[in-house]
Amino acid sequence: MEKILIKNGLIVTMNPQGDVIRNGSIYIENDIIKEIGPDTDISNKPGAKEIDAHDKLIIPGMVSCHNHLYSAVVRSIPYSGFESPDFSFVSWMDRFWLPLLEDRVDQEVMYAGTRANVLDHLRSGITTTTDTAEGSYALPGALDAVDQACMETGIRAVLSFETTGRISEENAAMGLQENINFIKKARAREYDRITGRIGVHTTYTCPTELLQEVKKSADELNAGYMMHHLDDRYHHFDTCLRFGKRPTRYLADIGFLSPNLILFHCSYIDQWQDPQIFKEYDVKVAHNAESNAIFSFWPDMLHLIREGVTVGLGTDGQTFNYFEVMRTAQMIHRIKYENPELMKDDQVLRMATIEAAKVLQMEKKIGSLEVGKKADVVLLNDRSSVPIFDVNAINYIVNTCERTDVNTVLVDGEILLQDGKFTKVDEKEVYAKSKEQAIKLWKKNDWPLP
Structure with a gap:
């Protein structure tokens, strides 16, 4: 013992x-x-x-409710994609992130990036992270690479793969099956530090039938599931155009919402109806304050918190300093409302610990220092x-x-x-391998090399 x-x-x-x-x-x-x-x-x-x-x-x-661990290899890349005169987050995703980065990620990148990002998170006091692995052409076996990296470094992790319908029906089915297979694998072994959820991208890349299949699979497995939601105003335009309703109402009407769902970002909620819908279905929210601020988003969690919705903090992969994340979450709300009494210190620290654990439905195990935890x-x-x-x-x-x-x-x-x-890994070796994979990715895009 x-x-x-x-x-x-x-x-x-x-x-x-x-x-x-x-x-x-x-x-x-x-x-x-x-x-x-x-x-x-x-x-x-x-x-x-x-x-x-x-x-x-x-x-x-501390507990991070949202992450893309592999993305340690895409920090400080020598091209931002922000130069386009038609810049918006969605156009940036379509022109830059998806074709030049996400679609070129392989399992070696996932493994190397995850190890480096885990060390960054541990050094920031984060002991539990929630990962959504991206890389539709790294299937099958993408989560095995992430799992191996997390086991070697020792962090507690909730892993998922980002199922998406933007490539093909076959690829979407592979993504969903990747999640199902990993959940079963994690449950079948004695090592319980790493668990699984079902990951899915978002409303504008996934048809209704795919979202309903994700929910059905989660119910059959009695598993959690999670998705990006309202990280850009385009979400509203898309679902209003296609379905005549805003995104959260659309998800409620197709039977997608439940207490087992975590929604990432929620930067552009409809403040008049979304908080009540979230509360009705006991949906959980991951607030990625610093990441959103970098992209000039101004997420407002106060409407959700006042309604009693469970909100925890997340890093979103490229940011990892949780002390900065806490301060950013505090400052963006105080600045917006010109009120220094908002987001008090204890509330922000709770969002990084016990409230984040509640988002993951793990509050009986982690998030506070108590006997039995x-x-x-x-x-x-x-x-x-x-x-x-x-x-x-x-x-x-x-x-x-x-x-x-x-x-x-x-x-x-x-x-x-x-x-x-x-104590478990050679820090210099981990970062050296991450740099190797970053250079490999840069070469694929013909970007400047050191």
């Missing part, structure tokens, strides 16, 4: 009571938190590995210029911390990062 005792830290539990424990300890056996409380209440544990958390904050491992734990260095204690700890985490402050990361009680160094 593996035993770990983390001692003498400031524990921000994110439990329902919002407890912050000064001079606290966490005792872990194998993958489960067995005891948590003040040092004085937790006795020494013979045979346990001890971690001294003096001058450190201890928080739950999985031992997904992050230790942050305290480099503050003022004393940090229970009153201001969450403010410090959200407003001041950086990913460079992440000192130690545990997933399932396994130490993946200790004193800033990875």
Whole structure:
């Protein structure tokens, strides 16, 4: 039995009571938190590995509700595609992202990019990620490559493949089957750190029949499913033109919505009817604040949150610094409404932890530091210029911390990062392989090479 005792830290539990424990300890056996409380209440544990958390904050491992892990290889590419005079997000997707990147992704790119992105996420304090693998010409077996990369690096992950109808009916069927096969594979093995959902692209690339088949398959498997939704105004134009109704109402009318569905982005919801529809069907939402802001979108989650919709944060692949993501989520709402009281610090941190776990329907296992939950734990260095204690700890985490402050990361009680160094993989080798695959992709597009 593996035993770990983390001692003498400031524990921000994110439990329902919002407890912050000064001079606290966490005792872990194998993958489960067995005891948590003040040092004085937790006795020494013979045979346990001890971690001294003096001058450190201890928080739950953070949770990203949306990601494209392979996309580590397409950061900082030497061509943006933004130069076109008819630029819009959809035209950019059609002219640039889909033909030059997504359709040229193979399993080697997926494997290398996923490993690099996982290290970026772990170093940012993210212990659970939710991946939608893209690459319709990497089928079949795309998720096996992503799965292997996640297992080697040790992160907790929910994996899916992005089923799409934009190429052919045969390719759409292959994408859906990729999801089904992986869900069954993940359930059949003892290793439970990686699970599966069904992924599907969005309303304007998937015919009604495909969306209904995705929902039917998810129901038959009793599995979750997830989709991009309203990340651009074009979604409204498309469904109104084809079906005479807005996208969310269309999805409700075809029977697609349910509590097992996660919708990514939702930047352009109809604020007058969508929050009520989401609440009625208990749909979950992944808010990718920083990624959306990069594309000049201004997502507004307040209407959904006020209606009681479950909203968690996500990275969306090319961004990975969760402290930046939290601050971006906070700032875009405060700026829009000119109200510094919106998106309070504890709410934003909850969206990165326990609320994100609720989005994944995993709140009984992760998202907070409580007895009986999985031992997904992050230790942050305290480099503050003022004393940090229970009153201001969450403010410090959200407003001041950086990913460079992440000192130690545990997933399932396994130490993946200790004193800033990875324990399972060679970091330099991982990034070198990612660079190799990036250059291979650039060569395919005749882009400038180093």
